[in-house]
Amino acid sequence: MKQVLIVEDDENLGKSLKKIMEEEGMNVFLATTLERARTLLSEPLDVIVLDWMLPDGQGIDFLRELRAKNAVVPVIMLTARTDLIDKVLGLETGASDYMTKPFESRELVARVRVQLREKLTGKAREEKVVAGKILINDLDKDFFYDGKKISLTKMEYELVKLLAENPRQTFSRENLLDKVWGYENFPTTRTVDTHVLQIRQKTADDIIETIRGLGYRLGTMGIVSSN
Numbered sequence: 001m002k003q004v005l006i007v008e009d010d011e012n013l014g015k016s017l018k019k020i021m022e023e024e025g026m027n028v029f030l031a032t033t034l035e036r037a038r039t040l041l042s043e044p045l046d047v048i049v050l051d052w053m054l055p056d057g058q059g060i061d062f063l064r065e066l067r068a069k070n071a072v073v074p075v076i077m078l079t080a081r082t083d084l085i086d087k088v089l090g091l092e093t094g095a096s097d098y099m100t101k102p103f104e105s106r107e108l109v110a111r112v113r114v115q116l117r118e119k120l121t122g123k124a125r126e127e128k129v130v131a132g133k134i135l136i137n138d139l140d141k142d143f144f145y146d147g148k149k150i151s152l153t154k155m156e157y158e159l160v161k162l163l164a165e166n167p168r169q170t171f172s173r174e175n176l177l178d179k180v181w182g183y184e185n186f187p188t189t190r191t192v193d194t195h196v197l198q199i200r201q202k203t204a205d206d207i208i209e210t211i212r213g214l215g216y217r218l219g220t221m222g223i224v225s226s227n
Contacts, residue, residue: 001025001027002027003026003045004026004029004046004047004048004049004112005030005037005043006018006021006029006030007034007054007059007062008032008051008078009032009033009055010051014032015030016105018030020106029043029045032055033055033056034054034057034059034062037062038062041071045073046115046116047073047074047115048066048073048074048076049076049108050062050075050076050078051077052081052090053080059077060077060093063075063090063093063095064094067094074097074115074154075094075095075097076095076111076115077090077095077097077098078099078103078108079098079099079100080101091153091195091198092153095153096115096153096154097115097155097181097191098191099111110182111181113182117182129161129164130164131167132167132218132219133145133204134207134218136161136164145202145203146203146204150202152202155180155195156195156202158180159180159192159195162176162179162180163216163217164218166217166218167217167218168217168218170211170216170217171215171216172214173192175215176192177191177192180192196208196210196216207219
């Protein structure tokens with residue numbers, strides 16, 4: 001049974017989410033403070049749903065603590081903040097996904113399932129992907145650009161890996177949402193654009209090419225250099 005930790009100070013919302021996820025067959029822990037959440041980290045957690053503002057601190061700082069300890073558990077941030085810079089901050093800090101309040105509970109549950117999908121499918125992976133200046137060691141989840149190791153979040157990594165594996169293919173935003181995030185029913189999110197921006201900022205503007213009206217593909221440097 002998959003284990004989920006919800007860190008949310010709104011008890012009504014937390015209990016509602018807990019009930020829905022338990023109906024989906026998940027084992028759910030609920031914490032209303034960061035102090036309580038820390039005591040639950042000894043549990044083998046598969047996903048953490050983390051509110052940004054909590055009575056005893058900020059969820060973003062808790063996320064930094066997790067990533068500083070090299071914890072790889074996926075984290076979905078919940079926040080009332082709507083500015084793009086806040087979303088980017090959450091994702092850059094290591095959040096796997098980001099939802100703005102108010103939201104539909106069923107959508108959050110769907111996103112939790114997306115984070116669990118990789119373990120559930122058990123898909124085999126190629127150990128290395130090479131495309132132009134990109135080298136991906138999928139066994140260790142290491143990403144190199146132009147000879148330098150670059151730190152990527154989980155979803156940044158999955159996005160650029162998909163493009164590098166298909167260097168001549170253009171993917172629509174909806175297609176990327178489906179293949180990388182599994183958001184078949186939520187195609188209006190700006191998640192793809194945000195992640196493309198972050199990857200470009202960490203590497204180079206031309207690593208991912210925007211095909212106007214169609215979507216994204218690997219930049220020219222990858223298409224020219226790949227076999």
